[in-house]
Amino acid sequence: MKGAALLAILRRDLRLLLLGSGGGGGIMLPILFFLAVAIIFPFAVGPDPKLLARVGGGVIWLAALLAAILPLDRLIEPDREAGLFEQWALRGISEEVIVALRLLAHWLSFAPPLMLATLPAAALLGLDGRTIALVELGLLAGTPGLAAVGVAVATITAGLKGGAALAGLLFIPLCVPLLIFGAGALAIGGESGLALAGAASLVLVALTPFAGAAALRAGR
Amino acid sequence: MTATALTATDLCCRRGDRWLFSGLSLGLARGQALHILGPNGLGKSSLMRMLAGLLPPSPDPVSGITGAIAWDGPLALMDERHGLDLGQPLGAALAFWARVDGPVPDEAIKGLGLANLLDVPVRYLSTGQKKRAALARLIGQHAPNWLLDEPLNGLDVAACAMVERMIERHCAGGGACIIASHQSLGIPGLTRLDLAEYAL
Numbered sequence: 001m002k003g004a005a006l007l008a009i010l011r012r013d014l015r016l017l018l019l020g021s022g023g024g025g026g027i028m029l030p031i032l033f034f035l036a037v038a039i040i041f042p043f044a045v046g047p048d049p050k051l052l053a054r055v056g057g058g059v060i061w062l063a064a065l066l067a068a069i070l071p072l073d074r075l076i077e078p079d080r081e082a083g084l085f086e087q088w089a090l091r092g093i094s095e096e097v098i099v100a101l102r103l104l105a106h107w108l109s110f111a112p113p114l115m116l117a118t119l120p121a122a123a124l125l126g127l128d129g130r131t132i133a134l135v136e137l138g139l140l141a142g143t144p145g146l147a148a149v150g151v152a153v154a155t156i157t158a159g160l161k162g163g164a165a166l167a168g169l170l171f172i173p174l175c176v177p178l179l180i181f182g183a184g185a186l187a188i189g190g191e192s193g194l195a196l197a198g199a200a201s202l203v204l205v206a207l208t209p210f211a212g213a214a215a216l217r218a219g220r
Numbered sequence: 221m222t223a224t225a226l227t228a229t230d231l232c233c234r235r236g237d238r239w240l241f242s243g244l245s246l247g248l249a250r251g252q253a254l255h256i257l258g259p260n261g262l263g264k265s266s267l268m269r270m271l272a273g274l275l276p277p278s279p280d281p282v283s284g285i286t287g288a289i290a291w292d293g294p295l296a297l298m299d300e301r302h303g304l305d306l307g308q309p310l311g312a313a314l315a316f317w318a319r320v321d322g323p324v325p326d327e328a329i330k331g332l333g334l335a336n337l338l339d340v341p342v343r344y345l346s347t348g349q350k351k352r353a354a355l356a357r358l359i360g361q362h363a364p365n366w367l368l369d370e371p372l373n374g375l376d377v378a379a380c381a382m383v384e385r386m387i388e389r390h391c392a393g394g395g396a397c398i399i400a401s402h403q404s405l406g407i408p409g410l411t412r413l414d415l416a417e418y419a420l
Contacts, residue, residue, distance in 0.1 A: 008319035021307025083301025086274055090297055220274050
């Protein structure tokens with residue numbers, strides 16, 4: 001019964017984050033935003049292929065970071081407002097488990113589409129094969145951390161006035177280590193950055209259920 | 221049947237700098253319904269949340285004792301938050317809880333007048349309809365203990381009577397129920413507790 005309930009919650013979270021609630025706010029908008037940033041970047045710095053190939057990997061990382069801010073305000077707040085977290089707590093499902101499920105659903109709904117969208121973005125920026133591979137591997141290692149920071153920040157700011165703007169502001173500095181390691185891996189001889197991005201992700205993923213659960217309980 | 225459903229002792233509540241009530245002890249037997257009444261702002265909802273385990277009891281301002289709450293069996297709570305997905309049609313929102321709790325009986329859906337609303341997104345339901353939907357969710361939980369915070373808010377006269385019958389049936393079936401409401405309830409055998417007597 002408990003396992004079936006957890007599976008039902010995961011499925012619901014995933015459907016909600018992928019497709020949005022009632023036809024709006026799914027994962028399409030953040031992904032289109034990500035592509036839009038990659039598309040307008042050459043307009044800002046000029047179409048020099050050498051320049052774009054050199055900075056393109058970093059641009060994709062930055063676009064991913066910015067796109068990860070968009071889902072934050074609907075990650076936790078709508079369900080808190082509707083009282084779903086309290087109903088789960090009444091059924092003896094701990095907040096830690098609920099936040100861990102939400103983190104898993106958020107990553108599953110965000111990372112694979114982002115990594116897919118990275119391919120056309122990389123083509124638009126004219127990246128070479130090695131860079132594309134490093135960006136994709138870096139995103140694979142770094143997106144769990146981005147998702148974890150996102151969920152933690154969203155639980156902490158849920159219910160606050162102007163919480164969405166605050167969430168974005170908190171999110172960016174907390175993601176700096178992931179950005180440094182992930183984008184740093186693109187430099188010649190910087191491949192160890194992938195392992196460090198992965199390590200940072202693991203730490204963040206391990207901490208988020210506890211931080212998020214504490215935030216949810218404190219916010220009641 | 222005299223088995224106890226709830227034993228709560230020495231409950232005190234402080235919200236921020238304000239003390240709401242203290243020294244509140246209450247017991248509830250199976251089959252019993254308790255009406256907690258009192259004017260607005262006295263802490264009825266806080267007491268309900270405390271009884272639901274969502275709010276820890278505050279230590280007593282004088283003795284420093286922290287109260288304890290013990291339920292026998294699972295409990296279900298309905299308050300002003302309906303606990304349903306706003307963007308989903310009502311049927312899908314209830315189906316999610318059915319996967320967690322078990323199905324809502326059809327006669328409950330019909331009795332609550334929700335049968336022809338199942339295709340309507342929850343956000344388009346009126347206040348009273350949302351309340352009835354939340355009641356359906358509560359019934360689907362199949363919990364022996366009910367906590368209802370202002371269950372009659374937003375309901376029309378017919379729906380109010382229906383909710384009263386629902387509570388009656390629940391208690392007749394061995395369930396226990398606590399209702400916080402400033403309205404009077406037409407339920408036979410209802411015990412009353414005036415929160416104003418414990419106010420600080």
